[in-house]
Amino acid sequence: MxxxxxxxxxxxxxxxxxxxxxxxxxxxxxxxxxxxxxxxxxxxxxxxxxxxxxxxxxxxxxxxxxxxxxxxxxxxxxxxxxxxxxxxxxxxxxxxxxxxxxxxxxxxxxxxxxxxxxxxxxxxxxxxxxxxxxxxxxxxxxxxxxxxxxxxxxxxxxxxxxxxxxxxxxxxxxxxxxxxxxxxxxxxxxxxxxxxxxxxxxxxxxxxxxxxxxxxxxxxxxxxxRPWDLLDANLWALNRMEHKVLGTVEEGAHLIGPIFVAASARIRSGAYIEGPAYIDEEADVGPNCYIRSGSYLGRKTRVGNAVEIKNSIIMDGTHVGHLSYVGDSVFGERCNLGAGTITANLRFDDGKIKMMIKDKVVDTGRRKLGAILGDGVKTGIKSLFMPGVKVGAGSWVGANCMVERDLPTGVVVTLKQDCEVKQRE
The missing domain is CATH 3.90.550.10 (Spore Coat Polysaccharide Biosynthesis Protein SpsA; Chain A)
Incomplete structure (x- = not known):
């Protein structure tokens, strides 16, 4: 058959x-x-x-x-x-x-x-x-x-x-x-x-x-x-994976619960990882970061100092360098996040988060949901993403921008501001 x-x-x-x-x-x-x-x-x-x-x-x-x-x-x-x-x-x-x-x-x-x-x-x-x-x-x-x-x-x-x-x-x-x-x-x-x-x-x-x-x-x-289904599917698969640490784990790193660390991955000192989690080949994690349960870090990803990743999928080659929070999100390949990039994942009213799917507003049924980034997205320092937004592949989000609605493929978003410059007295 x-x-x-x-x-x-x-x-x-x-x-x-x-x-x-x-x-x-x-x-x-x-x-x-x-x-x-x-x-x-x-x-x-x-x-x-x-x-x-x-x-x-x-x-x-x-x-x-x-x-x-x-x-x-x-x-x-x-x-x-x-x-x-x-x-x-x-x-x-x-x-x-x-x-x-x-x-x-x-x-x-x-x-x-x-x-x-x-x-x-x-x-x-x-x-x-x-x-x-x-x-x-x-x-x-x-x-x-x-x-x-x-x-x-x-x-x-x-x-x-x-x-x-x-x-x-x-x-x-x-x-x-x-x-x-x-x-x-x-x-x-x-x-x-x-x-x-x-x-x-x-x-x-x-x-x-x-x-x-x-x-x-x-x-x-x-x-x-739909994009948020990937988070449930990822957690389901993580809960069925084999717990195995094959890569390099430096002294001072903490791995709690079922975690897979690929042979060429490196977990640096001060990293705190809660399972279930999967760290793929050539991933570089730390120092001093927090990987929470339900997270998958793809091949050649980089998660640096003072970064928190929670219940998210970070695809191959994406860098979250420092001082950032990524929660309940899916990031495509080869993204690069500037320092201080934040994904909001919870509404003030604690309501269910909605997302645009094929030009229709759809109730995701999720209380917590961050951002969905296509491949090659770049963010400047202090970029903010509101719950449920999507960013098309190859788009750039400039420093201090807050993304409140979906962005298409290949756009550049910058913040216009008026600065007053005075001579010191």
Whole structure:
């Protein structure tokens, strides 16, 4: 049996981070999201995978190569246009010769998830088994409807509040027989002009084919669709990592709790690190800084004197040199923060923080949320970021500026001020 992983989408809701990388390559706890999916496939006893790509196709191919580094044989096929999950699955058909696993490659789930869904499929004669997970807000997901005998009757996309037939959401992990491709070809385009895999599943059920649901643990599944989801996903992954200190830890540094320190990383004297935390290769931490739980410091990052990092993702090559606070934030690669840069992460009224997503104001549901910076952002001294703001890749924020709203890619923000100069008496 082979696995198909859908990794074609551009991830527009994750901008500005996805302006320079596919969402599937965003790292949490040291590994890209897609790698967690591939490792779950391997854990289920599957040795061959087909990755369906489109956006920044070459980045994914270059990162995973032939799959030998993670013990898989990986093939690639490009979806010519983004035309929905059904169309994406369809382009993989020539690579398959029987039953297969299909996974949305922008999800995080426990390593047993694929194994459990596959076991349900093998337990009887079924056309499909789909992983499902209980959710608190069904109106945000595709929700399954069941028959009296527990089979899947259909999938309702984002039902109106209070109208959902259950609280079981489509988890994006499936096992199919090849019958599904006939149904994909019979589906009609949605109002968005896309062909949806869920429509094909509903057609299978309506024709009397057996479609079953395998319920996954709610705490072991994340839909990483929006920037703040990355913080939850990162913490989830950190709580499951191996505690290991391989790098250099100077005398006077303190490491408390589960922490991974890569072999070429250096923790300088006076650094205080609370786990779970992950310090990647060639990271340079300290002296005299505070890394709080839930933080991932990427490769070649630099965190210097009097810096506090709390529950944040700092991507490769980013420098937070000194006298700065970064809380509940995600910073892209190769950012450089001037002294005194502060991310505010809490409203005065203690209310939920909102963020602009695709031109709509969205309630994040989070009481604490800092800033999201794209790759290559630079800040001058005493730059301030209000909760929930996003800054596009390559933008520069000048000294003493307070960023209160989102900034696009490649802009320069400076503060105009009038200074009076007098002769001393």
């Amino acid at each position: 082979k696995a198909v992983l859908l990794a074609a989408g551009a991830g527009e809701r994750l901008l500005p981070l996805t302006a320079t990388r596919p969402k599937h390559l965003i790292k949490v706890a040291g590994k890209p999201i897609l790698q967690y999916c591939l490792e779950a496939v391997k854990h289920a006893g599957i040795n061959e995978a087909v990755i369906v790509t489109h956006y920044m196709d070459e980045s994914i191919r270059s990162y995973f190569g032939d799959g030998s580094k993670i013990g898989l044989k990986i093939s690639y096929v490009e979806q010519p246009k983004i035309l929905g999950t059904g169309n994406a699955a369809g382009v993989a058909e020539p690579f398959l010769d029987g039953d297969f696993v299909l996974i949305y490659g922008d999800l995080l789930f426990g390593r047993d998830a694929v194994k459990d869904v596959l076991a349900e499929f093998k337990s009887g004669k079924t056309a499909a088994v789909m992983g499902v997970v209980p959710v608190d807000r069904p109106e945000n997901y595709g929700i399954i409807e069941k028959t009296a005998d527990g089979k899947v009757k259909g999938i309702i996309e984002k039902p109106a509040p209070g109208k959902a037939p259950s609280n079981l959401a489509n988890a994006g992990v499936y096992v199919f027989s090849k019958d599904v491709f006939e149904k994909i070809r019979q589906t009609k385009a949605s109002v968005r002009g896309e062909w949806e895999l869920t429509d094909a599943i509903t057609m299978l059920a309506e024709e009397g084919k057996t479609v079953l649901a395998a319920e996954l643990d709610k705490g072991d599944w994340f839909d990483v669709g």
